[in-house]
Amino acid sequence: QHTYVETDEVRFVYQPLEAHYLVLITSKASNILQDMETLRMLARVVAEHASHLSENPQALCENAFEIMLAFDEVVSLGYRENVNLTQLH
Numbered sequence: 001q002h003t004y005v006e007t008d009e010v011r012f013v014y015q016p017l018e019a020h021y022l023v024l025i026t027s028k029a030s031n032i033l034q035d036m037e038t039l040r041m042l043a044r045v046v047a048e049h050a051s052h053l054s055e056n057p058q059a060l061c062e063n064a065f066e067i068m069l070a071f072d073e074v075v076s077l078g079y080r081e082n083v084n085l086t087q088l089h
Contacts, residue, residue: 004032013039017046020060038080045070048085 004013006028013035014023024039049067050059060067073083 004035011035015039015043017043019057022046034080038075041074041080041083042071044085045074 003015004011006012009028011026011028011030011032012023013026013032014021016022022039022043024035024042026035046060046067049063049070050056056062073087074081
């Protein structure tokens with residue numbers, strides 16, 4: 001599941017994660033299929049590091065550093081890297 005909103009200059013692609021939303025901001029010139037794949041990968045990263053958000057709402061805060069580092073491995077200088085969850089570990 002994903003949704004997007006476009007403005008004159010950027011595209012917001014977002015996906016619900018229980019009580020939170022994961023938002024990817026891209027240019028309108030980017031490939032939306034690649035954007036959705038990147039969003040799915042980022043959602044898997046969050047699920048891996050904060051799997052029980054409904055049981056522990058603080059899981060995002062507790063694992064923020066690991067999530068941020070994993071996001072940095074997935075997106076580098078604005079471009080998606082070709083990595084999978086196994087390589088991120």
